[in-house]
Amino acid sequence: MTKDRSDVLQGTLDMLVLRALQLEPMHGWGITERIEQWSEHVLQLGQGTLYPALYRLERQDFIRSEWRVTDNNRRARYYSLTARGRRHLNESLAQWKRMSRAINLVLDAVN
């Protein structure tokens, strides 16, 4: 792990993956790229965690997957949110916001 990259905690990884899939179905590589891009290259997903997370989320019925053909005619596994996953994402986001606001309040508190 290098200094300029932050590791993604497990609970948040699931949330990030779901968030990445919120707009459109994507393949694994696309999810990595999207998260890296959004985080301005701070968050880089280790593949060692991405694929287990994808399979886990699929098993939990938060996402589903199917083979599709990419723009340049390659076969890839595309993941998309299920209704359950969408609900779960919203809950996680709400909780995360509460949490981070609370942490920020503490950090910004004037001594």
Added chain:
Amino acid sequence: MGALIDAWRRLRALVRRQELEDRLDDEIRFHVEQQVEKNRRGGMAPDEARRQALIRFGGVEQVREGTRDEFRAARLEHFARDVRYGLRSFCHHPAFSAMAVLSLAIGIGANAAIFGVVQTMLFRASPLTQPETLVNIYETEGGRGFNPMSHPNIEDLRKGTTQVFSGIAASTFFPAPIDSSGTATIVMGEVVTGGAFALLGVEPLFGRAILPEDDVARGGHPVVMLSYGYWQRAFGADPQVVGRTLRLGGRAYTIIGVAPAHYRGAFPLLTPAFYVPMAMANELMGVEMLSQRNSHSFFVKARLAPGVTREQAEHSASLVAESLTRARPEGWVPGERFSLVSTSDVQIYPGVDPLLRAAALLLGGVVGLVLLLACTNLASVLLARTLDRGREVAVRRALGATRGTLVRQLLVESALLGFGGAAAGLVLALALLHVLVSIDLPLPYGLKLDLNFGINSTLLFNWRVLAFTAGAGVLTGIVLGLVPALQGTRADLNSALKSGSRGSDAPGPLRWRNALVVAQVAMSLVLLVGAGLFLRSWQQMLSVDPGFGRAPTSVLSLMMPVARLTPDQTVQRTRRVLERFRALPGVEAAGLVWPLPLEFAASFTDFTIDGRVLPSDREAFRADRATVDGAFFDAAGMAIVAGRTFGEGDRRDTQPVAVISQAMARRYWPNGDALGRILRRPDPAEPDLVVVGVASDINVRSLGEAPRDVVYENYAQGHGSPMFNFVVRASTDPARITPALVAATREIDPDLQVVQSTTMAQHLAMSRLPSQIGAFMLSVFAATAMALAAIGVYGLVRYTVAMRTREVGIRMALGADAADVSRLLATNGLRLVLIGGAIGIAGSLLVARFISTLLFGVGRFDPIALIGAPFVLGVVAWLAAYLPARRASRADPLAALRTE
């Protein structure tokens, strides 16, 4: 539902595993290629781009493995892993594991055994048809007691209740000698009224049951129906048995059928070997059974006529009793009533059922308590162990294990312990049940207590018992594991790693556990003292001299064919038997007696003495009575201390004479002038007796009793008795002359039934049996309680040790030596033992007061029991406290500091 879907997915995933592997490979390949392309777009050479992409991706194999974890049936595998881990950890702590399993096994085993017995008794299907319309009928005096009925009363009741009962069945039991070459086998026979089987709805296994036609003429129906068990034992389950004969009372009885296996006779606990018609009762028992109204021997069941309630039947029966009271036939006690009890409400006998239920409740309570104690032990050991592993837990959490994973791991371990305890408990329960049903008390006259309520080993593999045991074990494990697991994993990660803080030392539970240890110690001490007192009592009893039968002596009980013989003929017959016995080699003396001293049959006689004033509330003096011949005293090893014994000159046509016991002579004639005095007897059937001799005192009713007043009557001057005990003193092993005695009897008269052949030593052992059983049972309970208390103390000290390892390290670093430390650690445990011990001693003194009447030759302040029991408990408790403490103190102080 979600869990079900999840399980289905996993199952499907197992099947589709290869498919998923391929899919993952494709995805990884695609991913890497995308990265290569990106790298090339960034200007890398093709080789470099691929190399960088693979580096970026990380270990392909790790990714595969990590992902596989997700689609494999992961939870199942985790469970298997937890089980493996748990088993390994038990192997590392064999003492702990064995203790926990043993503790639980005792608790669960005792419970399963009791549950087994109770469930057989409760769930036992009645072998009778429509048991709800059957009632048991007893005679009561003044509304109290449940006496068997007499035959004339049954007949009157039958006549007066034809409207309410569709039928009445009666039966009774008798010891039946079975003729078989050379040896006398005694079995229980049951006489039944002819319609009994039809009324109860018991169909024979084959052949036919006893019918009303078999019960018409007195002595005219020599037919017999075998019980299932006896048919199995004695006839090897021969299907051709019908038509064969069985010799009973010197007469051949035709076997007409075999009763089904599930029918065990009219009286629970006493399963007869066979059934014969009531018409044969007088002949088989050698006494008049059927015509005497005061001979209460019959157990009665009646079936309510359709539409009749028990209350209506009760009313009809009370009318019969009232008319009998008005008519006052001989033998009817005015005010006597008939009492109806629903057959399905009767477990054994209404008189003893409340006692039985109380005993069952008490027993259930005791074994429940045992399980509770076992569980407390397990809980405190588990908690101590979880805290011991505080560091391991912290490290594993730091490495990313979730609390759930750890709790699951700990729960699997405690459930495994529970399961182990259940398995061991089942084995224990099996052994206990086996012992219970194979108890063969050496009861006289072929009486067999049938404790086998259909219990057998297959019963334990009955699903109810299995489910109960396994459920109890696993549930106990999980419930007991939950608190320590949650407590042990709650500790804050940082502080746990840094300081080794072991979570909260919740004072509430600790105090509770302390109290339980105190209770355990106190209870086991009470039981130990009780066991000690009973053991001492038994030991005293072994050394008691009953005053007779010290020499090797054989006892043969013979039944006379009185129905065939006049009293004089009976006397002649017995005299011939005695003469033959005396002529046998190895025989030194032979006499006869009825009843045998120290036998449960007691006989007494009332008398007055000229010139001696009776107490105001008494109409006569009373003394124990025995009918003997002149040689009995010599044969039994007694002494004639004054006067003479009975001789040839004492005949039916001369003055009836008596020998009395020394105690009686001393009480009524303290000046030593008992000889020649007259015992006047108010009963017109009994002649007055002249005292001709005084015999040395013996124990008549119980071993070691104060000498009683006994009147010995001369059998040659009496009415004759259906049964006599021949007492034969031998110069050799009495068991060796018994066959010769039996053979001699047969030669004189084949109809002389050998009801029992035993030795005096065996007979005396029987009278010690109650205290022996008491001592044995209490010892077992006491040992169990002590073992549990020891485990409890051990667990507590072990817990203390776990909590204070750091303190120990500091103390030792500061120079405390091992002895100081182990003393420090054991102190709390020993303090509890002392408190428990003090309470226990107080409790034992209290309990000893209640059981002192059951004790023999031992005061309730018996020093050996009162000092010995606490000493034994003290040593055991001290070991239980000291061993874990010492182990902790042996630890290297540096290591002890570091573990924290």
